Amino acid sequence: MSNFRISSSGIVALTLTLAIGCSGGSSDSGPKPLAAGSHTLSVEIQPVTGATVPVSGLDLTLVLPPGVTIATQGSGSSEIAAADLTAGSAVPGATKVVAGSYRSGPQQVRLGLTAGPSAVWSGEALRLTFFAPANQIMATDFQALNTSPVALTAVGVDTITHSSVIITKQVQIILKVTN
DSSP, X not given: OEEEXXXXXSSSOEXXXXXXXXXXXXXXXXXXXXXXXXXXXXXXXXXXXXOOSOEEEEEEEEEOOTTOBOOBSSTTOOBBOGGGEEEOTTOOSSOEEXXXXXXXXXXXXXXXXXXXXXXXXXXXXXXXXXEEOTTTOBHHHHHHHXXXXXXXXXXXXXXXXXXXXXXXXXXXXXXXXXX
């Protein structure tokens, strides 16, 4: 599993850092290419010091490595197939909406989540299934493509004023790629 940490430095700017752990058993501890087939990109939310309200909405745009593909609703559609984009395990209850779009030209996905107030504080918010070609995509490719500013907006509900507030600077986004 490869972990990527995205910290917001503004409303729509992100910095991505890569943390790769040793999988053990091999003297070659360098990054390995992803095997051909389906993989999952998990988007996790973590509050930063000073966070004041839980995340209840997320709008995130990521760049994908060349060759990575995402299933869409049909020919000519950019809407990600419903089965391939789901709410993560940290999003409780039935009040949640997940949507996403995939643009193959610029290799970008835009992912969105809306949940009930106080529904998401930390943990897995979204799961996206993608297809990687054999031995062409490295975990470091995700990091290299997402070091430039990427769009992120996080929204929460202030429980005192009962109003939506932008809390982008109060969250970290962690990306995990698994088989």
